[in-house]
Amino acid sequence: MLHVLAVDDERPALEELTYLLRRDSRIGRVSSAGDASSALRDLSRMLVEGERLDAVFLDIRMPGLDGLDFTRLLTGFAAPPHVVFVTAHDDCAVTAYELGALDYLLKPVRPERLAESVRRVAAAAGRAAPPDEEARDPEDEMIPVELGGRTRLVSRRSVTHVEAQGDYVRLHTADGGYLVRMPLSALTKRWEAAGFIRIHRSTLVASAHVTELRFDGGRAAVQIGDELLQVSRRHTREVRDRLVRKFHRPGEDDAPAGSGPDGR
Secondary structure (H helix, E strand, O other), X not given: OEEEEEEOOXXXXXXXXXXXXXXXXXXXXXXXXXXXXXXXXXXXXHHHOOOOOOEEEEOOOOOOOOHHHHHHHHHHOOOOOEEEEEEOOOOOHHHHHHOOOOEEEXXXXXXXXXXXXXXXXXXXXXXOOOHHHOOOOOOOOEEEEEEOOEEEEEEHHHEEEEEEEOOEEEEEEOOEEEEEEOOHHHHHHHHHHHOEEEEEOOEEEEHHHOOEEEEEOOEEEEEEOOEEEEEOHHHHHHHHHHHHHHHOOOOOOOOOOOOOOOOO
């Protein structure tokens, strides 16, 4: 069971957040604090006493120490909790993800959206999912995207590639593209272990969806479905090395340096 800490300087908002968190069967204990400074003291006490804290759900704009500064201070802890921001402001999302936030929720918080954040915390903390969630692939990640007032969950495994668009990224899937407010640099770091490769300063691809690696006049490109995506010179060597290993079958001779799976 998870132990989480809710932080908000507005009492009605704190009570509502605490209530919603306590309703989630994956959470065993919900602590609360009325400001970030109190939360920091509570966290320090917990660590000294050997208590485990899995995540902090906190507002950003609070008097004194704000949520972003609180998160920066967490880097000084040996085993900091995960951070989920719960705020009425959408202009800090890029900074929040750059600081390593696990999720970013906008007020008023919808219960289904909060439940997705708790699922992320449970997955990151390595907690077993309850029986009604066992069907979900624990190695996958569901990305919430806003569509006309509705929230749709997009599977990371369905994402073929990602393109940077200002402060947003566009997730490309077979069903279409979805905009998410997050810097590509943060997503690259987050999804690297899942087989995503940076091929350009503005493009991230899922190696599982790459069907061909091409070379032409020293330039490289990867084929994903019907799309041919160019690889920048800066990223060519890393992309070649990682994809050649992926395409190589045990027992084959090693592919010559600079050649793709089709011999080009």
